[in-house]
Amino acid sequence: MLSEKIKQNLKNIISKYEKKESAIISILHEIQKEKNYIEDSDISELAKLTELPYSKIKAVLTFYTMFNSKKVGKYHIQICRNISCHMAGAKKIEKYISEKLGIREGEVTKDLLFSYSTVECLGSCGTAPVIMINETYYENVDEKKIDEIIEKLKVAK
Ligand code: FES
Structure with missing residues (x-):
């Protein structure tokens, strides 16, 4: 409504x-x-x-993949799966995020804070792998950066 x-x-x-x-x-x-x-x-x-x-x-x-037509968490993570990000480890990034949050693509965490989906090119191929959380880009992400980002968002909730 x-x-x-x-x-x-x-x-x-x-x-x-x-x-x-x-x-x-x-x-x-x-x-x-x-x-x-x-x-x-x-x-x-x-x-x-x-x-x-x-x-x-x-x-x-x-x-447009920027629009969510299903319920998402307060922080919706888009993980780029296109060629540059794929070659830079996007699959590993997705697996890490999935395991860390305990959800699969399209699901929302129990605290309603996080969800994720894999998407086509986010337009920042030179800094792959790239994720986007709501309106914010995070480039050259790795497991350590993801830990930091998620912890910050949990505190900010
Ligand atoms: S391939 Fe990931 S941002 Fe373009």
């Missing part, structure tokens, strides 16, 4: 674009910022409020 804040802000976001369709990415960003993931019911509500086709909003949501 969309919050009142999002509903009230819709007109404002849409007014910044020439075409209503062009505002979809910005609107989805706002929703995700607030609740970390975007459910089907959010898309239905959005389609009704904006009079945009459900299928158009859903297509944008599923095209």
Whole structure:
């Protein structure tokens, strides 16, 4: 369900674009910022409020890996699995994160803090292996760096 804040802000976001369709990415960003993931019911509500086709909003949501269409942890880790990261040990990084957090891809930790997914190129191939947690990039990661990052996030929760 969309919050009142999002509903009230819709007109404002849409007014910044020439075409209503062009505002979809910005609107989805706002929703995700607030609740970390975007459910089907959010898309239905959005389609009704904006009079945009459900299928158009859903297509944008599923095209970009930056949007989560399933429940994720407060900190969602995207692990790049593309060629540069793969060659720099992305598989090992995924295994380490999975074992450290005690979850598999798509699952959320019991404390609801962490989840992870593997994704295509995050656009920083020169500093592989790369992970992204919410909006923050972490480059040249190894097991030690991952320990530090996760401990910091646990404290910051
Ligand atoms: S291959 Fe991982 S960032 Fe491009």
